[in-house]
Amino acid sequence: MFKALADPTRRFLLDLLFEREGRTLSELESQVDMTRIGVMKHLRLLEAAGLVVTRRSGREKLHFLNPVPIRLIHDRWIDKYTARHASALANLKTTLEEQK
């Protein structure tokens, strides 16, 4: 999940889907300087991470963002650290002052 977000190409693909969802593999491929297979692998990873959901429509495969796991990151991780923000800085400040 974090690993899925770690690659710049994958983040770019998410950005493309953010702009407009329901894109096909070929369409996404055309926006990236990479082979179709490369894009497919990235999309497969994103799908496995739950960041993207897909739906077949005829011979096309449409890709959509799944906002749920991003919300989970937000809730389980980011909040935890940002909440500590103020106190962490305060602690550091105190520690530094004690050492003077």
Place this chain on the structure above:
Amino acid sequence: MFKALADPTRRFLLDLLFEREGRTLSELESQVDMTRIGVMKHLRLLEAAGLVVTRRSGREKLHFLNPVPIRLIHDRWIDKYTARHASALANLKTTLEEQK
């Protein structure tokens, strides 16, 4: 930055620092089933990503969380997607209904 968060060991190190900051390398090493050098490499990455800041104190190196970049992720990335949350689901729903 995202890559720094992608490794479970590094996230665990961040968790350890979240519990209590100002830990030394050896102290962190003792909490992880890994050689000191392994831990050192992870810490170097975290520091390069700006997630951890350090301060030498005699022969020890103390490690602290730096909450700023996590805040940046929150602001630049997470918010963007979570804000789309409702509308994205709505769009998908609409699309699906149109195809019925």
Place this chain on the structure above:
DNA sequence: TTGACAGGTAACCAAATGGTGACATATAGT
């Protein structure tokens, strides 16, 4: 001043990652 302890560097290794081309399958349109 001499251990012992905390940290740093270099060289190396196995496995994961990001990418490729060749080939296969399924559907759309004429």
Place this chain on the structure above:
DNA sequence: ACTATATGTCACCATTTGGTTACCTGTCAA
């Protein structure tokens, strides 16, 4: 039916990553 298009699978390759051992440097404390 035939052909072009869209996606899928396989086997392969180069590079990066996560980890190691061995050795070096700096600092505390008796």
